[in-house]
Amino acid sequence: MRLAVVGCGAVGSAVARLAVARRVAEEVVCLDRDAERARRYLAFEGVRDLPVEQVDALNSEELAGKLKGFDLVVNALPTFARVGRREVPLNPLVMRAALRAGTGYVDLACYGGRRTRAEQLALAREFADAGLPAVINFGASPGLSNLLTREACEDLDSVETVRVVSVEDQRGSTFVIPWSREEMLMSAAPVLAYRGGRFVWLEPFGESAVFELPEPIGAVRCYAILNDEAYTVPHFVKLRNFHYYAGGSDIETLRALYRLGILSGERVRVGKALVSPRELLYHILPPSPTPEEVLRMVREGELEDAYFAIEVAAEGEVGGEPAVSRRFVLFPSQRRVNELLPGATYITYPTALCAAALLRALRGRRLRGVFPGEALPRHVRKLVLEYLEEDKIVVNEEFKVKAG
Numbered sequence: 001m002r003l004a005v006v007g008c009g010a011v012g013s014a015v016a017r018l019a020v021a022r023r024v025a026e027e028v029v030c031l032d033r034d035a036e037r038a039r040r041y042l043a044f045e046g047v048r049d050l051p052v053e054q055v056d057a058l059n060s061e062e063l064a065g066k067l068k069g070f071d072l073v074v075n076a077l078p079t080f081a082r083v084g085r086r087e088v089p090l091n092p093l094v095m096r097a098a099l100r101a102g103t104g105y106v107d108l109a110c111y112g113g114r115r116t117r118a119e120q121l122a123l124a125r126e127f128a129d130a131g132l133p134a135v136i137n138f139g140a141s142p143g144l145s146n147l148l149t150r151e152a153c154e155d156l157d158s159v160e161t162v163r164v165v166s167v168e169d170q171r172g173s174t175f176v177i178p179w180s181r182e183e184m185l186m187s188a189a190p191v192l193a194y195r196g197g198r199f200v201w202l203e204p205f206g207e208s209a210v211f212e213l214p215e216p217i218g219a220v221r222c223y224a225i226l227n228d229e230a231y232t233v234p235h236f237v238k239l240r241n242f243h244y245y246a247g248g249s250d251i252e253t254l255r256a257l258y259r260l261g262i263l264s265g266e267r268v269r270v271g272k273a274l275v276s277p278r279e280l281l282y283h284i285l286p287p288s289p290t291p292e293e294v295l296r297m298v299r300e301g302e303l304e305d306a307y308f309a310i311e312v313a314a315e316g317e318v319g320g321e322p323a324v325s326r327r328f329v330l331f332p333s334q335r336r337v338n339e340l341l342p343g344a345t346y347i348t349y350p351t352a353l354c355a356a357a358l359l360r361a362l363r364g365r366r367l368r369g370v371f372p373g374e375a376l377p378r379h380v381r382k383l384v385l386e387y388l389e390e391d392k393i394v395v396n397e398e399f400k401v402k403a404g
Contacts, residue, residue, distance in 0.1 A: 001025040001363060004066070004073040004103070006057060006094060008032040010288045011108065011139075012076030013041035014344045014352035020046050022387075024359045031055045031066055040290060044343065058083070060093045060100075067101035072362070074355060075107040078183060085279070089113075095123050095134060105134040106358065108351060109142060109183065110228050116192060116199045118231040124370040133367035135376070138358050139351035140331065141166045141310050142228035144388075146373030147381050148327040148395065149229070152314035153237055155325035155399055159316040161241040164229055165211050166310050167220055168347065169248035170334075172303040177288045178250065178347035184285075185278055187254045188263030189226045194234040194242035205255045209245060214328055214396065217309050222247030223255060232372035239316075248307075257281075291343020298338055306334040306346040318401055326398040350393075357387035 003025035005016045012030065019028050028050055032038035035054040042050055055066050057077055067073055075094045080087040089111040098105040105127070110118040120136040127134045137143060145164050153159045170176060177184055191202040207224040222245035234242050257263050262281055267274040289297065297303040309330045317323060331350040332340060341349050361383035376384075385395060 001071045002027045002029075002069060003359070004029050004031055004070045006031045006055075006063070006073055006075050007077035008038035008041055008052065009076070010041070010290075010345065010348045011351055012074070013038070013291070014341060014348045015074055015076055015355050016042065016050060017044060017047050017341060018352050018356040019359060020050070022356050022360060024356055024363075025071075029053065029070075031063070033057070040292075044291070057081070057090055057094055058088065060097045063094065063097040064100035067097055067103045070101070070103045072104040072106060072359065073098050074359070075105065079109050079111040079186075082282070089119055091120050091136075092123070095120060095127075098134070099123070099126055099130055099132065102130070102132070104132050104362070106138060106355065106362075107136050108139040108355060110137050110231055112192065112226065112228065112231050114190070116231070117235060118228070118372065121232070121235070121370055128369040131366075131368050133362065134370040135358060135362070135367075135373075136370060137228045137232060137372050138355060140308070140347075140354050142232075143351070143358075143373050144329065144354045144384075145310050145312060146229055146233060147376065147384060148310075148312040148329075149233055149237060149314065150374040150376075150381065152312050152325040152327050153239070153316075155318070156314060156316035156323055157318050159237065159239040159314055161243065161315045162233065162237065162239055163243040163245070163313045163315075164227070164310065165213065165222055165313075166244075166246040166308075167213065167217055167222070167248045168246070168250035168306075168308050170250060170303065170306040172297070172301065172305070174297060174302040175253055176294075176297065176303055176306070176345065177285065178306075178345050181282055181285045181287060184254070185263060185282060187225050188258050188265075188278065191224050191226050192230040193224065193244070194230060194239075197240050199234070205258055207245075211245070211247070211311070213309065213311055214330070217307070217330070220247040223251060225251065225254075233374055236372065236375045289345075294343050294345055295338065298334060303334060307331075308346045308350055321401050321403050323399070323401040328396040328398075329393060331393065353391055353393065354384075354388065357384045357391070360387050
């Protein structure tokens with residue numbers, strides 16, 4: 001298999017490194033607008049000699065030419081690019097390039113916005129007609145969380161409510177941006193939720209609850225924030241309510257910025273200029289740290305450790321009795337990630353590992369159309385979980401029937 005990775009930053013480089021280490025493909029090529037920067041992210045044994053080609057994803061025709069001859073492309077770009085003051089969604093551009101090139105497609109997140117369906121689903125018929133697979137929103141969360149949602153729901157005869165909880169917690173003297181600046185600032189957008197069988201919009205951080213998660217997480221307050229799962233799960237799983245909550249130090253930092261108005265997109269006059277706090281923050285925030293910076297911060301104690309976990313709980317009925325099915329995953333801590341994939345973070349490593357497991361599961365299988373994790377065929381879902389188990393990612397399961 002020939003694999004192309006578009007966007008070779010913190011996540012894309014981790015995907016490329018794992019694709020080589022797990023022998024996902026016979027050939028891996030990285031494509032990035034800044035080839036020199038991409039090579040810095042690939043300055044590790046086993047991937048130093050990976051081909052890196054320069055391409056601008058905003059030029060879909062040029063990208064299509066680069067993708068010809070590849071079996072799959074992983075889109076590891078941010079979900080949008082800033083062009084002036086406009087936000088241009090990138091997923092449709094890369095997907096159309098893949099279609100023109102006759103290449104299968106995988107991405108890690110959706111732009112979403114004010115629609116109620118992931119933008120990638122609009123191309124479902126075109127990928128089906130072309131006989132090509134497109135798996136969307138597939139990292140850890142979204143991605144594995146979607147897959148586990150389907151697994152939990154299949155334990156029940158009927159589903160009333162699904163709840164996904166994500167915890168991201170850093171310990172140290174500095175705050176590390178684990179995602180791109182673009183994705184971080186999206187947390188201030190209105191929250192898409194599904195209540196009583198219909199979509200509703202909530203204020204960011206407007207709802208909260210304390211959840212008791214397995215050790216070493218314990219009790220943590222979590223908040224309703226924008227998430228990718230809500231843009232697909234209610235369209236593929238029969239349920240009445242879908243909730244997504246996130247907590248931990250990362251989320252508390254974003255909540256503080258939101259409450260101070262620093263994430264606001266409303267423009268204010270500063271001297272003769274009109275500028276929004278969000279625009280200003282975007283330009284002054286540092287990018288996500290390079291692998292060398294991550295290693296240095298851990299070595300010098302700025303980032304002592306960090307944790308990432310997800311829980312999925314589906315509530316409904318079995319045999320006419322109320323029941324709940326849960327799945328819980330604790331990913332390797334930052335210190336452990338430094339041993340497994342030096343320079344990756346507690347977020348980029350799980351994301352890339354889940355994407356690599358998916359790529360392995362897709363080898364030699366003919367899918368047609370656009371699939372989020374919850375819509376993947378059962379045999380593909382099982383393979384993804386088997387490959388993750390090989391990498392010591394344990395999915396803890398719990399099922400309870402509350403007999404009357």
